Amino acid sequence: MELHQVRYFLAVASTLNFTRAAEQCNVTQPALTKGVQKLEQELGGQLIHRERQLTQLTDLGKEVLPMLARTLASAETVRRRAREFQRKEVAPLKIGLAPSISASLVLDLIAEIAKSVPGLHVELREGAAAKLVDLLLEGEINAAMVGDVQDMPERIDDWSLFEERYVAVLAPTHRLANRSSIGIDDLRETILLERAECDVARKIQRLYFAEEPPRLGHCSGHDLHLQHLAAAGFGVILAPEHMPRLPTLKTIPLEGDPVSREVRLLAVQGRRYSPALDAFVKVARLRDWSFEVSDRGVPHATVPEVARAPA
Numbered sequence: 001m002e003l004h005q006v007r008y009f010l011a012v013a014s015t016l017n018f019t020r021a022a023e024q025c026n027v028t029q030p031a032l033t034k035g036v037q038k039l040e041q042e043l044g045g046q047l048i049h050r051e052r053q054l055t056q057l058t059d060l061g062k063e064v065l066p067m068l069a070r071t072l073a074s075a076e077t078v079r080r081r082a083r084e085f086q087r088k089e090v091a092p093l094k095i096g097l098a099p100s101i102s103a104s105l106v107l108d109l110i111a112e113i114a115k116s117v118p119g120l121h122v123e124l125r126e127g128a129a130a131k132l133v134d135l136l137l138e139g140e141i142n143a144a145m146v147g148d149v150q151d152m153p154e155r156i157d158d159w160s161l162f163e164e165r166y167v168a169v170l171a172p173t174h175r176l177a178n179r180s181s182i183g184i185d186d187l188r189e190t191i192l193l194e195r196a197e198c199d200v201a202r203k204i205q206r207l208y209f210a211e212e213p214p215r216l217g218h219c220s221g222h223d224l225h226l227q228h229l230a231a232a233g234f235g236v237i238l239a240p241e242h243m244p245r246l247p248t249l250k251t252i253p254l255e256g257d258p259v260s261r262e263v264r265l266l267a268v269q270g271r272r273y274s275p276a277l278d279a280f281v282k283v284a285r286l287r288d289w290s291f292e293v294s295d296r297g298v299p300h301a302t303v304p305e306v307a308r309a310p311a
Contacts, residue, residue, distance in 0.1 A: 003075055005039040006068045008032045012048055013065055016055045093276040094123045096132035096144035099197050099221050101263065104244050105145065109287065113279040120276055128197040136268050142277045144266040145284075147199035147240075159265045159281075162289035166200065166259040168252045169237040169245055170230055176252070183255040184208055189215075191235035196221035200261050204238060207258050263289075 004025075011021035012032070022029040040047050047061035057065065095106060103124055114120045127135065129146040133156060136144055145161070152158055168182045176182055176190065187208055194216045195201075208214070217235040220226050223243060230237050231248045238259065245251065265284050267273075273281065 001039065001042055002035070003072060005035040006072050008035040009039055009047060009061075010065075010069060010072060012036060012055065013057055013061065018050070018055065091117045091119045091274065091276040092121050092123070093143075093274070093280060094125060094141040095280070096125045096127060096135055096141040096146075098129045098132065098144075098146040098199055099126060099195060100147055100199055100223070100240055100243070101145045102223065102240075102243050105242060105263070109280060109283050112283050113276065117276050117279050129199050133266065136266060139268075142267070142274070143280055146264055146266060147261045148203070149199075149264070149266075155269050157267045157269045159285055161263045161265055161284060161287075163260055163262050164241045165257045166204075166238050166254065166261070167241050168254060169227065169239045169243075169249050170235075170252070171233050171248070172250050173233060174236065174250075176236070177250050179252055181253050181255045184258075187214070187236070187238075187254075188212065191215045191217040193217050193226045193229050193235040193237050194219040195223070195226060195237070195239075200259060203261070204259055 008021065008025055008027075011024045012018060015021045015024065018029055018033060022032040025032060027035075036048060043060070043064065045060040046058050047064070049056045049058050097103060097106075106122075106124070110120070110122050125132075125135065125141055129144075129149045132141065132144040132146060133149065133153060135141045137153065137155065149158075168176070168187075170177055176186055179186070184207075192214050196219055198204075205214075218226075218229050220229070223237075223239070224246075226237050226239075227246045227249060229235065231246055238254075239245075240261070240263075241251075242263075265281065267277070267281060
């Protein structure tokens with residue numbers, strides 16, 4: 001099946017006139033007729049019924065019309081995107097984020113590299129750290145930001161960006177909300193909301209719940225869902241301090257800051273960097289990721305909080 005044959009058929013289907021269809025496709029009428037006939041031969045049936053001045057689609061023609069229209073549209077999109085890419089009008093950058101890494105961390109990076117990389121087009125993918133490593137090696141993403149990773153492959157370049165602690169996030173009406181800090185015994189008696197594929201879950205289990213499992217409540221892989229659950233009073237979240245939070249929630253440090261993790265940038269070693277990836281890696285590594293202390297004494301990353309989100 002040739003694309004020009006599809007284009008000829010679609011022109012006839014829209015005009016129901018071979019002469020006007022040939023003019024639309026800028027070909028002679030015999031050439032257009034021959035192209036449609038070859039398409040009919042390949043599909044094994046007549047697509048157009050032509051009787052004197054009356055031209056109509058057959059049942060087969062009506063059946064395949066939308067599919068052939070999508071085929072031609074997709075092919076034209078591919079060609080246009082390829083031309084844009086070759087002219088550097090599109091600079092794709094696919095970034096993987098672990099579930100506990102907020103997209104807020106990359107907003108300033110994207111804004112910065114967009115100044116020097118015209119046509120920047122960023123796609124964010126979320127997944128467990130191990131899955132993101134696989135996607136990197138498979139070429140499905142260009143870079144990843146993760147927390148703790150077990151058994152990092154040698155082919156992965158790994159840069160530490162910053163270290164952060166985990167804090168308790170809870171509703172102001174929670175019985176622990178007025179504490180200046182929350183201890184181990186408090187957490188053991190509290191319902192915790194579970195983050196799916198949490199990269200520090202093993203560390204929390206080892207430090208706090210080695211002898212007795214935690215009292216787990218509801219679970220989600222999306223931090224915002226967990227925040228809404230916490231705001232409704234269903235439990236406490238143990239969250240990285242950089243995570244933007246709903247204004248209806250409070251953040252309280254854990255006694256002794258026992259739980260922390262490094263946020264790391266990953267890319268494939270030895271693989272040629274696109275201009276967009278090269279800029280992203282450089283800006284991320286040079287960025288000052290230091291934390292500021294809020295009025296409440298709870299460290300938070302210098303990224304915006306979620307504003308006016310419903311509880």
